[in-house]
Amino acid sequence: MKHLFFILLLLPALAWGQRFQLAAPHLTVDSVFFRKQAQVELAFDLDGSTIRYTTDGTYPNDSAAVYKKAIEVTNSGTVRAKAMHPDFLPGNAAEKTLFKINFLPDSMGLQPAPDSLYKGKGAATLFDLRKGDADLKSGRWLGFRTDTVVVETRCKKPVSLKTLQLSTLFDAGAWIFPPKRIEVYGASGKGNWQTVGVWNAREGFRWKDLPSKYDQFQKVIIRPLPVDRLQIRIVPFGPLPEGHPGAGQAAWLFLDEIIFM
Amino acid sequence: MRRRDFLQNTALLGAGVLAGFKGEPEIGHGNFRYRINPRWCKADPATHPVTNCHEMVFDKQGRIFMTTDNIRNNILVFNKDGKVLDAWGKEYPGAHGLSYHNENGVEMLYIADFERHQVIKTTLTGEVVRTFEWPADSGKYKKQSEFKPTETAIAPNGDVYVADGYGKDYIVHYNHDGQVKNVFGGPDLLKNAHGVALDTRNPLKPALLVSSRAENKLKRFSLEGALLDTIALPGAYICRPVVQGMEVYFAVLISQLPWDSGSGFVCILDKNNRVVSAPCANAPRYNTDGTLKPLYQTIRAFKHPHDVLVDPDGNLFVAQWNSNGVYPYRMERVK
The missing domain is CATH 2.60.120.260 (Galactose-binding domain-like)
Known part of the structure; x- marks a missing residue:
């Protein structure tokens, strides 16, 4: 009986048919190589979606920071961002590694x-x-x-x-x-x-x-x-x-x- | 099972199915929203294999003809429910562009084969009527192999415009007998002239719409080959424009390089050539100066859409290049 119940619970997922995956957010950066700071902008213009991101090298999950405005980067590192939406499967992360240049030759x-x-x-x-x-x-x-x-x-x-x-x-x-x-x-x-x-x-x-x-x-x-x-x-x-x-x-x-x- | 449990479970099932259907997302923008059905096509890969699915057209009866570069069946014919009705052609290794023309009641297909370096005009059952050859006397080409046609557009008088999208980006204008009348466009004006279509939305001034795919632009030319205007569509690597009613539909192969990035979507322009819907991409938005904000993929329903076919009810069929040999998907218009 218990099994049947679970099978029935699964049926909506089957009736749903195809669940598509989201793409990675659109990431733009003013300068991958920078002396003092760089700015990373993220976009994902799909109704009902959220962008979550990290700057510490980890992969963004459900509790990562929600993107609201351009990210100021002052140290070398990788920005990773993921789009999330209740109707779609999460997609891959967009990522960009930025480099703070400490020395330039003369x-x-x-x-x-x-x-x-x-x-x-x-x-x-x-x-x-x-x-x-x-x-x-x-x-x-x-x-x-x-x-x-x-x-x-x-x-x-x-x-x-x-x-x-x-x-x-x-x-x-x-x-x-x-x-x-x-x-x-x-x-x-x-x-x-x-x-x-x-x-x-x-x-x-x-x-x-x-x-x-x-x-x-x-x-x-x-x-x-x-x-x-x-x-x-x-x-x-x-x-x-x-x-x-x-x-x-x-x-x-x-x-x-x-x-x- | 006790009767009460049965009722309870049946109710759950019903609610679940309803919730499921309700939850199936509509994809697209404005009045052009769709539900995507990846399982529309009933073809069996064992008997009717495809490699890349390139282009599709309707005939008078509403059957769908499609080119694939699989030489077991370069042309597949489907009914509207996705059942295979016919299959022919083993001699078109670069079967790419496909156009349909009703020639005073006789229906004809034009297959652009970039590997054979020619365009082949056939009947609906594959009898060859004529070939259109490289413009040897134009001075623009040194040898036949430089000519790699990807698309054709047929003018009402039977003249044929061929886009050399994988060759030298010229548009070659032939008369209906296959004699070259004009060669225009070329690498200075077009970058990857992958598609060409007759734009009949202004019946007094028919023009040609040509995709300059690597530039993310559509360019309009007069039938005599003069550049009229340019429609910039940043982020859209446009395969071929398809004019239907007052709209222009097209498959966007990718929205960012590399060419195999799997970042494609579908796009629809209104009569003013503004994007009104971009299913599987971001909502189309224009800057105050009238330029379009870059388009990018948001939903990975497609990898590399290569052509869009529009049925009389506004439903779409989408063929894909380099997408693990999938058959076309159907997109049902949400009314």
Whole structure:
């Protein structure tokens, strides 16, 4: 008897037929890379819906803060937001990671030059605090199809970085793959270069069926030595993997920003 | 079961069903609200498989013809209840655009096949009547493979306008015999000219509505190929416009890049080309300067809608690209 009762309780759900899932809220940010503060705006213009969000890295649940007005962000971190509505299943969270830039170099150089189609403003584009998007020719991205890319920077006063992050692009269909290795060298005054950080891609990158990613960052932990010169050597992915339409030919490397934190 | 329990349970069941129906949400805005039925189509994937469902048209009897790039049956024919009536075509690997034209009582289909680099005119049962070939003498193309037509629009006099949406974004104007009369648009004016339709809402001045999909715009051209005006629809990657009555309907493939983001919806413009409803997207709102606030998906009922067919009662049928091989959904208009 008890069972029948529960089955009957379930029937409305069946009669309902399809319950659709909500999309993620529409998220816009004035600057992904910022010096003092950034503003995140969320929108989900569907009658009866609520946006809940977090800024502490957790996933928003039913008790997360309700979005009412633009969020002021003053520290690096990830904003995540979810739409909720009684008639629909909850959807995925929209998320955006923002970076507070602690240091900017006073001068910079780049070897070799980027491809002429994606040359931006050369090395300066890597420190212009402007995030590139799906428009590869916006001038915000530098595209390379070469061997190791070397970026050198100088700061007038010595700086102690904790991390260096590289903003890169992945788009398998466009033959653009993440770097294979990043080496960072530092020097102070007339001193010699010394290794201050290394990052290596994981073996066996599973690129198949992976959607394009315009928000992709490689994080290099830096030995906090005061340095006034930095050299960043970025080794591209190399030949495209087996199973790719361009297998064996060189992958593209796209760089957007180098972030000193 | 005791009689009292039975009554109690039956009452619960009834209330539950009622509550369920009441709770089924209406989707859309203003006078254009719908209930979506993903299970309208009764086709069996084992006998009538689809890969991408591209476009749909009605014939005179109200049967629905649809293109799919599955070469086991490039054309599927459904009745209004979603039952398969006919299936044909194994030679159209890039079966994409589909237009219907009643040629003095003889019904014709125009299949735009971007992989065959041509448009094929057939009868309703698939006999080939004519092909429309790449405009070799126009000077705009070096070879046939650059021409990847996605759509056609047929003028009342039988002239055919072909949108080269996956090629060089030109609109090629042919006479009914397939001779090229004009080539216009092109990469400077159109970015991904994926759809073209005859806009007959002003019968004195018929025009062409062309989607510039990657720009999120519809552009109106004269039948002679002059750009008349532009309708900016930020967030709408428009597949093809469908003019029905005084409205323009279209499937929005995605509302944000990448192309496989699954962020599509359906959209309806009124006679002034303003968005009046965007089922599965945010409520359409205009800024004081007359520009539309960006559209974005709110309800994930669709992944990548590719075409909208409107029946005489205002119900919609939606075909989808790259959506796990689903058949078209029906959207019942809420009166």
